[in-house]
Amino acid sequence: MAAERDFDVIVFGATGVTGRRVAGYLAEQAAEHGRPWAAAARDAQKLERVLAEDGVSAPETIVADVDDFASLAAMASRTRVVLDLVGPYTLYGRPVIEACVSNGAHYVDLTGEIPFVRQIIEAYDARAASAGVKIVQVCGFEALPPDLLVLLAAETARERFGEGLDEADVHVSVTGPPGMPRPSDMISGGTFQSLAAAAGGEDASAVTDPGALIVDSARAGDVRRRSPITVAPRRVDGAVIAPMAPAAFINPAVIHRTAALVGGEPFRYREGMALHGPPATLPLRLAGAGVLSGVQAAVGAAARARPAVRRRVGATLGRVLPKSGFGPAADRLEAWKWRMSLTARATGGGVVRADVDADGHPGYLATARMIGEAGLLLAQPEATSDRSGCLTPATALGTECIERFERARVRFSVQP
Numbered sequence: 313m314a315a316e317r318d319f320d321v322i323v324f325g326a327t328g329v330t331g332r333r334v335a336g337y338l339a340e341q342a343a344e345h346g347r348p349w350a351a352a353a354r355d356a357q358k359l360e361r362v363l364a365e366d367g368v369s370a371p372e373t374i375v376a377d378v379d380d381f382a383s384l385a386a387m388a389s390r391t392r393v394v395l396d397l398v399g400p401y402t403l404y405g406r407p408v409i410e411a412c413v414s415n416g417a418h419y420v421d422l423t424g425e426i427p428f429v430r431q432i433i434e435a436y437d438a439r440a441a442s443a444g445v446k447i448v449q450v451c452g453f454e455a456l457p458p459d460l461l462v463l464l465a466a467e468t469a470r471e472r473f474g475e476g477l478d479e480a481d482v483h484v485s486v487t488g489p490p491g492m493p494r495p496s497d498m499i500s501g502g503t504f505q506s507l508a509a510a511a512g513g514e515d516a517s518a519v520t521d522p523g524a525l526i527v528d529s530a531r532a533g534d535v536r537r538r539s540p541i542t543v544a545p546r547r548v549d550g551a552v553i554a555p556m557a558p559a560a561f562i563n564p565a566v567i568h569r570t571a572a573l574v575g576g577e578p579f580r581y582r583e584g585m586a587l588h589g590p591p592a593t594l595p596l597r598l599a600g601a602g603v604l605s606g607v608q609a610a611v612g613a614a615a616r617a618r619p620a621v622r623r624r625v626g627a628t629l630g631r632v633l634p635k636s637g638f639g640p641a642a643d644r645l646e647a648w649k650w651r652m653s654l655t656a657r658a659t660g661g662g663v664v665r666a667d668v669d670a671d672g673h674p675g676y677l678a679t680a681r682m683i684g685e686a687g688l689l690l691a692q693p694e695a696t697s698d699r700s701g702c703l704t705p706a707t708a709l710g711t712e713c714i715e716r717f718e719r720a721r722v723r724f725s726v727q728p
Contacts (some may be wrong), residue, residue: 315594317417318390319348320691324376324408325397326351329360331450331644333680334395338688339368341719347688351385352376367518367572378404384411392691394402395683396421400447402428406435409447410613411442418690424562427518430525433702436471437527441701444640449580449710451686452679454517454558454707455566457652457668457722458482458583460714462567463706465656465664465689466576468726473662476572480656481579483553485588486674489647519615520561522581525569543608545601546584552594553584554601560584570704577659586653626672645677672721681720689713 321338322449329352331353338349353359357375374390376383378398388394399424412419413436423429429449440447450456466477467507489713505655516523521542523532541564543555556563560583565616567581585604587597652668688697689709714724 317392319350319372320391321347321349321393321395321687322352322374322387322391323349323395323397323687324352324387324712326370327355327358328352328397330361330676330680331397331675332366334362334397334684335370336366336368337681337684341684342371347691348600350374352392354378378407381407381411384408385415388412388415391417393418393420393564393687395687397425401425406432409436413443413445413447416443416445417424418448418687419444420448420451420687420690422454422679422683424454424525424559425451426450426521426562426565429565429702430518433525433527437702444694444700446690446700446708447702448686448690448705449702450562450566451683451705453674453682455552455563456682456686457571457670457724458563458654458680459566459704459706460709460711461652461654461666461668461724462581462656463574464653464711464714464724464726465666466571467532467711468664468666469656469658473658473660473663475658475660475662476577477579478659480567480582480654480658482581482583482648482652482654482712483548483551483586484584484652486650487648489644507688510700513572518565520612522564524565526572528572531572531578538578539564539568539580539582542582542721543612545598545605547584550591551586551588552597552601554587554604555585556583557585557604557675559611560608561612566704570706573699573704573707601695640662645673646671648673649675650674650678667727669725670722678720678722680723682717685717685720689716 323334326335335351341347341348350372351370354377356375363370374387376387384407394412394417398404402425409419442682462480469477522539523535526532546553564581589597650670654666656664670678695713699707
């Protein structure tokens with residue numbers, strides 16, 4: 313990678329629901345730590361208006377369009393890191409990745425479209441590694457916190473017991489703002505459209521495959537047998553465990569790829585949303601978890617259907633689901649709190665417990681802060697691992713950097 317660039321980070325797609333929050337975070341960090349950054353979008357006037365609405369002053373605004381490769385190449389050539397917030401990535405991600413690899417800039421996105429991630433690994437891993445470029449996908453609430461948390465537990469198990477992991481369970485608890493929930497509080501239109509694109513894609517069978525991102529076919533088979541993805545509700549210590557939102561099919565593939573890249577053995581991984589409450593609310597919690605399970609089971613079935621059926625399902629979902637731009641209002645972002653609790657068991661029976669405590673809406677404000685901080689870290693070669701190629705958040709960043717995420721109000725800890 314070129315040593316001298318105009319910017320550490322460019323956020324591409326800074327007019328979107330999440331992109332504008334990333335721009336706000338980079339502006340805060342630039343003011344405090346002097347890190348040069350820029351905002352990019354295809355519509356210069358809209359970009360300037362959106363930033364002004366949020367009270368954000370970007371050092372420079374850049375015009376770039378996924379349909380104009382020259383503009384993408386010019387953008388990538390000026391920065392160390394491009395944060396791509398323009399989805400669905402199955403439709404719009406590849407030209408940005410090509411521009412980054414060709415022009416020596418690290419690439420980071422928020423995709424949850426696992427088939428697309430697999431395609432990028434197949435097409436770009438060797439090229440990116442040769443160029444010293446990191447391609448880091450699924451780098452928001454999915455899957456940065458659980459990916460780093462499980463790697464941290466695996467390293468702790470190795471230090472304490474001299475053993476790898478046998479199983480890992482992650483439970484997420486979320487507390488929203490006061491008042492009645494709104495339909496736009498949880499999942500944005502961009503996320504809905506990404507799910508539709510993944511469900512209708514040519515490689516949609518990878519959506520539900522925990523070994524989808526593992527190159528070694530034998531190991532991928534071991535992962536499928538050892539750690540199948542399930543969406544059925546469970547009960548653990550009084551809580552009802554519902555499938556992970558927005559989908560149970562995203563984090564497992566990333567976490568198993570991390571284990572493969574760092575040389576760990578396959579282990580069982582499970583996760584879910586923990587629905588807590590008094591005993592009287594148990595039927596309601598079970599019903600809610602059942603609805604989530606039913607919806608995700610239907611998505612999984614559609615992804616495994618014949619290509620013609622998948623295309624029809626994906627097109628229908630794309631029409632009826634909310635479009636990009638639909639999402640939580642600004643006044644609904646700050647009051648959220650969430651926690652990830654991990655219980656990991658080593659192969660000899662030793663237990664490691666670790667947690668993430670965080671502030672801000674998990675899918676938007678916290679995600680914006682996390683991807684912004686990840687971009688700033690990647691712009692500092694000494695701050696992250698020396699790996700390159702198509703990486704997971706944990707293998708790209710390494711656990712040595714986790715204290716930096718306290719700036720993003722995301723706090724990792726390992727229990728003694």
